[in-house]
Amino acid sequence: MVLQSTATxxxxxxxxxxxxxxxxxxxxxxxEILPGQFAMLRPHGRTDPLxxxxxxxxxxxxxxxxxxxxxxxxxxxxGNGTRALASLGPGDRxxxxxxxGNSFPRHPSNDLKRVLLxxxxxxxxxxxxxxxxxxxxxxxxxxxxxxxxETSVSFxxxxxTKSLLAGLNDFQTxxxxxxxxTDDGSAGHHGRVTDLARQLIERGPRPTAIFSCGPEPMxxxxxxxxxxxxxxxxxxxxxxxxxxxxxxxSCVCPVKDSSPAGWDYSRVCLEGPIFRSTAIEWxxxxxx
Amino acid sequence: MDLSVALGRLSLANPILVASGTFGYAKEAAPFxxxxxxxxxxxxxxxxxxxxxxxxxxxxETASGMLNSIGLDNDGIDHFIEHHxxxxxxxxxxxxxxxxxxxxxEFPSLVAKLDLVAGVDAIxxxxxxPNVSGxxxxxxxxxxxxxxxxxxxxxxxxxxxxxxxxxxTDILSIADAARQGGADAVTLINTLVGTAIDWRKxxxxxxxxxxxxxxxxxxxxxxxxxxxxxxxxxxxxxxxGGISTLDDVMEFLIAGASAVQLGTVNFFDPSSSMRMLDxxxxxxxxxxxxxxxxxxxxxxxxx
Numbered sequence: 001m002v003l004q005s006t007a008t009x010x011x012x013x014x015x016x017x018x019x020x021x022x023x024x025x026x027x028x029x030x031x032e033i034l035p036g037q038f039a040m041l042r043p044h045g046r047t048d049p050l051x052x053x054x055x056x057x058x059x060x061x062x063x064x065x066x067x068x069x070x071x072x073x074x075x076x077x078x079g080n081g082t083r084a085l086a087s088l089g090p091g092d093r094x095x096x097x098x099x100x101g102n103s104f105p106r107h108p109s110n111d112l113k114r115v116l117l118x119x120x121x122x123x124x125x126x127x128x129x130x131x132x133x134x135x136x137x138x139x140x141x142x143x144x145x146x147x148x149x150e151t152s153v154s155f156x157x158x159x160x161t162k163s164l165l166a167g168l169n170d171f172q173t174x175x176x177x178x179x180x181x182t183d184d185g186s187a188g189h190h191g192r193v194t195d196l197a198r199q200l201i202e203r204g205p206r207p208t209a210i211f212s213c214g215p216e217p218m219x220x221x222x223x224x225x226x227x228x229x230x231x232x233x234x235x236x237x238x239x240x241x242x243x244x245x246x247x248x249x250s251c252v253c254p255v256k257d258s259s260p261a262g263w264d265y266s267r268v269c270l271e272g273p274i275f276r277s278t279a280i281e282w283x284x285x286x287x288x
Numbered sequence: 289m290d291l292s293v294a295l296g297r298l299s300l301a302n303p304i305l306v307a308s309g310t311f312g313y314a315k316e317a318a319p320f321x322x323x324x325x326x327x328x329x330x331x332x333x334x335x336x337x338x339x340x341x342x343x344x345x346x347x348x349e350t351a352s353g354m355l356n357s358i359g360l361d362n363d364g365i366d367h368f369i370e371h372h373x374x375x376x377x378x379x380x381x382x383x384x385x386x387x388x389x390x391x392x393x394e395f396p397s398l399v400a401k402l403d404l405v406a407g408v409d410a411i412x413x414x415x416x417x418p419n420v421s422g423x424x425x426x427x428x429x430x431x432x433x434x435x436x437x438x439x440x441x442x443x444x445x446x447x448x449x450x451x452x453x454x455x456x457t458d459i460l461s462i463a464d465a466a467r468q469g470g471a472d473a474v475t476l477i478n479t480l481v482g483t484a485i486d487w488r489k490x491x492x493x494x495x496x497x498x499x500x501x502x503x504x505x506x507x508x509x510x511x512x513x514x515x516x517x518x519x520x521x522x523x524x525x526x527x528x529g530g531i532s533t534l535d536d537v538m539e540f541l542i543a544g545a546s547a548v549q550l551g552t553v554n555f556f557d558p559s560s561s562m563r564m565l566d567x568x569x570x571x572x573x574x575x576x577x578x579x580x581x582x583x584x585x586x587x588x589x590x591x
Binding site: 003 | 310
């Protein structure tokens with residue numbers, strides 16, 4: 001069930017220079033939120049900044065008996081809203097509403113034999129839970145009826161510079177193949193994450209699916225990569241949102257349809273944030 | 289406690305409505321809001337033909353507010369009648385459809401279409417959408433306002449609300465024109481036109497360059513306009529603009545609004561309408577009144 005709640009901050013730790021992980025106590029949302037879904041968060045009781053910020057679920061926190069009790073969100077401080085969130089500490093309150101949006105594909109199929117997770121910038125945030133879910137290491141929402149070992153997962157993360165790889169260890173401890181790329185060469189592959197991904201795909205084994213999240217120019221390149229390598233590709237879009245639940249029509253992206261123009265705007269918060277890369281009218285985005 | 293109010297020919301179970309463009313087509317808000325408890329729903333503006341709307345970015349956050357330039361993204365009136373009215377009209381609350389015409393002729397034709405639709409209780413005219421490029425603002429000249437409203441009034445037996453823009457020099461003359469045109473009520477205020485600039489890129493942030501300012505930042509302006517019109521023009525008023533708490537609702541009622549619309553608050557506090565409805569009876573009772581109608585327009589003017 002989607003709900004709004006005023007919830008208590010349990011912790012809000014700095015993972016890197018400008019990257020934080022906030023843990024919020026909200027069992028009802030924690031029980032249901034799925035990998036790839038998000039919630040809207042804002043500090044409680046103030047109107048500046050005004051709007052909630054859409055943050056992908058990073059992981060769900062559990063009690064000693066394994067019951068979901070809290071939700072972790074990892075975020076990059078980049079403006080007023082995230083700065084206000086970063087100023088919160090344990091005991092402070094946030095308004096949050098969720099779970100919102102759709103999830104990445106998660107039911108066993110041939111598409112999900114070898115999944116490549118491709119993150120850029122702060123786009124790694126949905127992928128910790130995606131990986132745990134696919135590997136059967138953790139259950140989110142209702143059990144997905146998956147046997148461990150059916151899926152292999154690899155993770156490639158590109159960032160500007162090494163200090164932005166906050167939480168890389170969370171992925172490495174899953175026992176999956178992890179690669180990094182940096183624009184400045186301070187860690188891993190020196191260059192674009194999509195170039196690294198292409199090398200790895202060509203070296204094989206080929207992934208059966210690509211899940212990607214990152215800045216728009218990167219997603220454009222990922223969509224092209226998926227098409228050229230003929231790998232089904234899903235992308236999680238990040239657009240400016242006001243409400244997060246479909247009433248404001250702010251967060252739209254062009255999705256192909258049968259209308260005369262060949263596309264119409266869809267709400268990323270409702271119809272997304274995850275789309276098949278082939279469903280998006282990328283030319284319209286590129287020309288924005 | 290009697291919460292009922294009237295806007296001319298339109299009676300409402302309570303004065304708390306949700307504003308057009310801030311509540312989608314209501315279905316999206318159903319997880320947060322018991323729709324049947326609202327005094328009424330004003331869904332997103334519909335136009336004669338489908339409109340894709342403006343390119344993103346469509347919003348910018350501002351100090352205690354936001355600018356939007358959605359550009360009337362909608363699938364057109366036929367789609368609205370077929371796909372949204374059936375759901376909206378069975379929620380046990382008033383459905384006030386909101387329409388915008390590109391020309392003076394389009395308004396009465398949209399209204400005539402809705403006149404035939406069972407379940408639409410009233411029609412709000414969006415005379416003042418700031419986001420339609422090349423669009424004419426029908427509520428900046430009193431004679432145009434009156435003429436458009438009269439033609440709509442003559443096209444339907446349903447109550448008419450005229451949503452007015454604050455971007456005028458004399459709101460009183462426009463509100464009076466709406467009254468003379470036959471509007472049952474005026475909705476005050478639509479958004480204020482503003483802009484936001486990314487100085488590093490030397491570019492406007494909104495693709496449409498300008499947008500409508502809403503949210504708590506504009507509440508004092510809306511409250512003043514409601515107060516002024518309530519004192520000078522004999523027409524019921526629906527107050528809207530930055531209302532975020534029950535205190536805000538009470539201020540608008542005292543200033544002379546017979547009902548209010550919640551707008552931007554739906555974005556940042558999705559279930560706020562329910563909490564306001566929980567608390568409204570106590571607030572009215574605290575003034576020694578036993579009905580909402582008793583408190584409307586009871587502002588005491590300083591001597």
